[in-house]
Amino acid sequence: MNTETSISTEEAILVAARKVFESKGFDGARMQEISDRAGINRALLHYYFRSKDKMFxxxxxxxxxxxxxxxxxxxxxxxxxxxxxxxxxxxxxxxxxxxxxxxxxxxxxxxxxxxxxxxxxxxxxxxxxxxxxxxxxxxxxxxxxxxxxxxxxxxxxxxxxxxxxxxxxxxxxxxxxxxxxxxxxxxxxxxxxxxxxxxxxxxxxxxxx
Amino acid sequence: MNTETSISTEEAILVAARKVFESKGFDGARMQEISDRAGINRALLHYYFRSKDKMFxxxxxxxxxxxxxxxxxxxxxxxxxxxxxxxxxxxxxxxxxxxxxxxxxxxxxxxxxxxxxxxxxxxxxxxxxxxxxxxxxxxxxxxxxxxxxxxxxxxxxxxxxxxxxxxxxxxxxxxxxxxxxxxxxxxxxxxxxxxxxxxxxxxxxxxxx
DNA sequence: TTTACTTTTAACAAGATTGTTAAAACACTA
DNA sequence: TAGTGTTTTAACAATCTTGTTAAAAGTAAA
Structure with a gap:
């Protein structure tokens, strides 16, 4: 496992998710917006956190x-x-x-x-x-x-x-x-x-x- | 125009919409939930208020x-x-x-x-x-x-x-x-x-x- | 280089959600 | 009761959203 890469990706997702969830709330947040902000493919959010609920x-x-x-x-x-x-x-x-x-x-x-x-x-x-x-x-x-x-x-x-x-x-x-x-x-x-x-x-x- | 009926319907919708928007917020609110609560067909919401935005x-x-x-x-x-x-x-x-x-x-x-x-x-x-x-x-x-x-x-x-x-x-x-x-x-x-x-x-x- | 494993992507599927529409039901008046 | 306009509904269409998957790309060791 490439720990280096995966941690920085995971961290980038968390930073983006924090920002989006805090400003839009759970219901207003979009997985697409989070992945865009993190600069990665939307499927990666599920790869790292399974679901929107889990991520939240x-x-x-x-x-x-x-x-x-x-x-x-x-x-x-x-x-x-x-x-x-x-x-x-x-x-x-x-x-x-x-x-x-x-x-x-x-x-x-x-x-x-x-x-x-x-x-x-x-x-x-x-x-x-x-x-x-x-x-x-x-x-x-x-x-x-x-x-x-x-x-x-x-x-x-x-x-x-x-x-x-x-x-x-x-x-x-x-x-x-x-x-x-x-x-x-x-x-x-x-x-x-x-x-x-x-x-x-x-x-x-x-x-x- | 049947003022009697339409006012009470419109009022029922507003009461329901108020309740749902206030508890769930705009993003969490569902037109279906509002119409269910008002006891009417969902299309009526659009008949009276055009769109979710306008109703909100x-x-x-x-x-x-x-x-x-x-x-x-x-x-x-x-x-x-x-x-x-x-x-x-x-x-x-x-x-x-x-x-x-x-x-x-x-x-x-x-x-x-x-x-x-x-x-x-x-x-x-x-x-x-x-x-x-x-x-x-x-x-x-x-x-x-x-x-x-x-x-x-x-x-x-x-x-x-x-x-x-x-x-x-x-x-x-x-x-x-x-x-x-x-x-x-x-x-x-x-x-x-x-x-x-x-x-x-x-x-x-x-x-x- | 090959192999085995991890990470990433594009494409797809399923379901939810808003909004439209044509027709039915209703109400009222002539 | 026939006619006119309003209110209501069921069915449909379009789009959005989450989640899956198979394959591609990357990485590191043998």
């Missing part, structure tokens, strides 16, 4: 493999304060999201919710580390106790994910170019961190109507 | 027509305080999003960005009412001046939209049922309102690192 699963799993460990890297350093943890996490999370489309995962999960339950089992345990961590902080009196840790989780993820997923619409609504939007978002991680920290510190004037 | 545009435009005016209803009552405005807006916005999938619009805009520029022109002017309103509040000293109105816009929309768009993933991550997630989200509009109001009121200890 490979791409989907690789995207999960990049994404999920990020969510689990929460309480690595036990000495780090929760404020620093939050800042560091938000910064790395947003940086990651700039390079990796989360919309791809979400879109395909909506299309086929089975993908979530069948292919993320091994990551699921790490997911509620975050909630457990903030529950502990509450018990220790380090943060306000009148806020649900699940809400913190939801708020943090919404603030990090949506502005990047929705960049096209936001820049259009705000009447600025995508370049200007990028510049606007340069200081965004700091803002999110500070917003969350302020929210979690102040016990009072919160649930007041 | 109709559904897309109707979704825009429901969605965009909501964004423009900001400064209706000039006597209302900005805090109340915010609370009212967030409440109605989230209520609306529970019934109308925003993911549909976003997904199709990503697929074909042209949809945004070509079909939303008439709404675009209303979009930056929000930003202009908060710029004015800043000048009048009613809210802190060290925060970008565009960021407020982005934060508010992210907090309102994403938790509903991403409900499946969030409920999975948080290890709760969708029913429990709904219950969790019952108090969410209040939380978002208060978070934003607190953020906008307090001049200090904000941009501090």
């Amino acid at each position: 699963e490979r791409i989907f799993d690789e995207a999960l493999e990049r994404f999920m460990p990020l969510l689990s890297t929460w309480d690595q350093d036990p000495d780090e304060s929760w404020e620093l943890k939050l800042k560091r996490f938000i910064r790395t999370f947003i940086t990651f999201l700039k390079a990796n489309s989360m919309l791809f995962l979400l879109r395909e999960i909506i299309r086929k919710p089975d993908l979530l339950t069948s292919r993320t089992k091994k990551y699921r345990k790490g997911l509620n580390k975050f909630v457990l961590y903030f529950e502990r902080l509450k018990q220790e009196g380090q943060i306000r106790s009148d806020v649900d840790s699940k809400h913190i989780y939801i708020i943090m993820h919404s603030l990090c994910s949506f502005p990047l997923m929705n960049a096209i619409v936001f820049s259009y609504s705000l009447r600025i170019s995508t370049k200007e939007y990028d510049e606007l978002m340069a200081g965004y991680p700091e803002i999110v961190s500070n917003l969350l920290i302020q929210m979690l510190k102040h016990q009072n004037n919160w649930t007041s109507k | 545009e109709r559904i897309f435009d109707e979704a825009l027509e429901r969605f965009m005016p909501l964004l423009s209803t900001w400064d209706q009552d000039p006597d209302e305080s900005w805090e109340l405005k915010l609370k009212r807006f967030i409440r109605t916005f989230i209520t609306f999003l529970k019934a109308n999938s925003m993911l549909f619009l976003l997904r199709e805009i990503i697929r074909k960005p042209d949809l945004l520029t070509s079909r939303t022109k008439k709404y675009r002017k209303g979009l930056n009412k929000f930003v202009l309103y908060f710029e004015r509040l800043k000048q009048e000293g009613q809210i802190r001046s060290d925060v970008d109105s565009k960021h407020i816009y982005i934060i508010m929309h992210s907090l309102c939209s994403f938790p509903l768009m991403n409900a499946i993933v969030f409920s999975y991550s948080l290890r709760i049922s969708t029913k429990e997630y709904d219950e969790l989200m019952a108090g969410y509009p209040e939380i978002v309102s208060n978070l934003l109001i607190q953020m906008l009121k307090h001049q200090n200890n904000w941009t501090s690192k």
Whole structure:
């Protein structure tokens, strides 16, 4: 077997498939477009990956493999304060999201919710580390106790994910170019961190109507 | 022309098309599935709407027509305080999003960005009412001046939209049922309102690192 | 060079999908 | 009821899409 050649061909296919699946989605993706982009004959896609479904699963799993460990890297350093943890996490999370489309995962999960339950089992345990961590902080009196840790989780993820997923619409609504939007978002991680920290510190004037 | 019959048929088709396009997306939608769901012959779809593209545009435009005016209803009552405005807006916005999938619009805009520029022109002017309103509040000293109105816009929309768009993933991550997630989200509009109001009121200890 | 194996291609097959059309069914009025 | 126009259907046509296959091209070792 000519490993040299086959790896580079396989890699070229994966690069092309990633691009096409991420921009068009499974249903909009065409095997022809993938092979064109990879510069090879369409039959080779089947030679290497058998079917469109199998190829898609490979791409989907690789995207999960990049994404999920990020969510689990929460309480690595036990000495780090929760404020620093939050800042560091938000910064790395947003940086990651700039390079990796989360919309791809979400879109395909909506299309086929089975993908979530069948292919993320091994990551699921790490997911509620975050909630457990903030529950502990509450018990220790380090943060306000009148806020649900699940809400913190939801708020943090919404603030990090949506502005990047929705960049096209936001820049259009705000009447600025995508370049200007990028510049606007340069200081965004700091803002999110500070917003969350302020929210979690102040016990009072919160649930007041 | 039998108006009675044709309107109900057309309406049945639209209901079915809305359902199928929203859950499967344009590329995943099948004319056969739409006609099955509407309980009519597939050729009738073409009789009423000519083509799949035309039918989709109709559904897309109707979704825009429901969605965009909501964004423009900001400064209706000039006597209302900005805090109340915010609370009212967030409440109605989230209520609306529970019934109308925003993911549909976003997904199709990503697929074909042209949809945004070509079909939303008439709404675009209303979009930056929000930003202009908060710029004015800043000048009048009613809210802190060290925060970008565009960021407020982005934060508010992210907090309102994403938790509903991403409900499946969030409920999975948080290890709760969708029913429990709904219950969790019952108090969410209040939380978002208060978070934003607190953020906008307090001049200090904000941009501090 | 021959041989054995891997990689690549062109051509084909099967089925899915959109769109058309001619005729049937229907509804309403004279 | 006959006539006119509208609505609906079954059957068909054209194209697109995935997947298969047999043969060609390439590679490396004996």
